[in-house]
Amino acid sequence: MSSSHVLVLNCGSSSLKFAIIDSSSAKEHLSGLAERLGEASPQIKYKVNGQKHIISLSNGDAHEVAINKLVELVKSLKLDQQLVAVGHRVVHGGEHFTKSALITDTVLEAIKQTANLAPLHNPANLLGIEAASAAFSKLPQIAVFDTAFHQTMEPTAFLYALPYALYEKHGIRRYGFHGTSHYFVSAQAIEQLGLNDKPSKIVTAHLGNGCSVCAVKDGKSVDTSMGLTPLEGLVMGTRSGDIDPGLFAYLVNQLNYTAKQIDTLLNKESGLLGLSELSNDCRTIEESAAEGHEKAQLALDIFCFRLAKQIASFAVPLGGIDALVFTGGIGENSDVIRASVLEQLSFLGFKLNNERNLAARFGNEGVITDGVSVPTALVTPTNEELVIAQDAAMLAGEQ
The missing domain is CATH 3.30.420.40 (ATPase, nucleotide binding domain)
Known part of the structure; x- marks a missing residue:
């Protein structure tokens, strides 16, 4: 064609x-x-x-x-x-x-x-x-x-410790999301870092109103933070991320919540919005935190702490980390969050370059760690629409 x-x-x-x-x-x-x-x-x-x-x-x-x-x-x-x-x-x-x-x-x-x-x-x-x-x-x-990229995960990564019949009969397992984004930016990082013909251990952090992290080994997803639904994992704009499942029974039995109210609470009233009591918009929260708003600062601190902890945990399925890629609206634009996360991950060898970090905003991309830093951290704008277009054109051409 x-x-x-x-x-x-x-x-x-x-x-x-x-x-x-x-x-x-x-x-x-x-x-x-x-x-x-x-x-x-x-x-x-x-x-x-x-x-x-x-x-x-x-x-x-x-x-x-x-x-x-x-x-x-x-x-x-x-x-x-x-x-x-x-x-x-x-x-x-x-x-x-x-x-x-x-x-x-x-x-x-x-x-x-x-x-x-x-x-x-x-x-x-x-x-x-x-x-x-x-x-x-x-x-x-x-x-x-969105889920296709994560279908390379092994049962050790995707199964919940529930009765196995729930998986066999009802498909209850971890699926993961943001797959097109994780695929695109991990491939870009492999290309940029010259790892095409080498083993690679990449962690990709898609951070927006919805947030997820993915462990990509040799170009394949081996673990990710989201699960059966996009609610599992990181703190997000309005989603709680990981919580104690016992909270459900407490909310029902002690506070008389309905299932619908719990769903609304966890998906639309929690996360950065719930913690800050201000907004789900990271820019608003960063500005308020800089002005001394305590709950805004707390929301940022929790967001970054949980994110850093999740990234560090992916050294296990990867067997180490070669590179960390920030993407999505927050990942591409918030030098504040990137700096906080990399500081908490410094024990892994990340050394932030402040000038590079400040420059990598508003559509700009590139490595944000010092040249001697191993592993490397970089900012890569995602392009999920291009992935969809390329896959569609390829399949249309095969007819």
């Missing part, structure tokens, strides 16, 4: 993130976000040729309307004739998928069966697939799974 342009869709419960990307050159021809879908005042914000635009939708308009408007936009910009595929981000692939897949009836059914493991995400992903399949009926539709 002469063209390698792919429409990338990331469909949430009330939003639709989209982009048209040249999978060969990584050039982004169109990008945007349809937000507040199904609610009041939905709209589509998009950028093309460096210019930002807004399309207003009617109250209550949902995903199908947004995708139809997107089709009109793509055609008006004359980008439709260059498309070779539509690539969909699908959060949970369970054990069905170890790699991206051309969407068929069988694949759709498997995604639907996995929806009970990701009830907030997979149904929304399915909405996007169905709407895009109708709107772009002549294009192959490709599913790229």
Whole structure:
């Protein structure tokens, strides 16, 4: 195929993130976000040729309307004739998928069966697939799974110490998420550090409103911090991360919480927001901490401590650490958090270079430790959309 342009869709419960990307050159021809879908005042914000635009939708308009408007936009910009595929981000692939897949009836059914493991995400992903399949009926539709990269984990890493029947009958195990991001930045680090033909032990830290860490050995995920759901692991923007499971019984029996209230508490009211009582936005918390806000400082301290502890623990499955990669909105921009984490990991040999750390913000990348530091720490901007575009173009070409 002469063209390698792919429409990338990331469909949430009330939003639709989209982009048209040249999978060969990584050039982004169109990008945007349809937000507040199904609610009041939905709209589509998009950028093309460096210019930002807004399309207003009617109250209550949902995903199908947004995708139809997107089709009109793509055609008006004359980008439709260059498309070779539509690539969909699908959060949970369970054990069905170890790699991206051309969407068929069988694949759709498997995604639907996995929806009970990701009830907030997979149904929304399915909405996007169905709407895009109708709107772009002549294009192959490709599913790229957040969980696929972690399917190389061994049972010692992915099984919970629960009755084995829960895994056999219901698939209850650790799956991990942010797989496309961990795959992309670990591959970039291996290339940058000249480890292509050598054994490599990389820890990748994807830090945003959702946070996870991954142990990548010789290019394969061997452990990760998230589990059955994206709630396990690190302190996040509004998610608690690891807690004592006994808390559930305490909240139910002593405080009369319902299951729904507990879910809301742990997923939407905890993390940086719950600790600081200010915000889930790391920038706001850092600014407040610098001004002397004690709970903001406490939230940052706990965030960094738990992150450093998780990173250090991955020396076990890796047998050591060659490099640590920071990525995601926080990982790419917060020199404060990176400095705190590396200071706590100094016993492993990390030596922070303050000038490099300050320079590696706002889209800049590079090594942030001294040249003599072993292991190395670096900042690498993630590009999950490019991974989706490349996988979609490859699978479309195999038809």
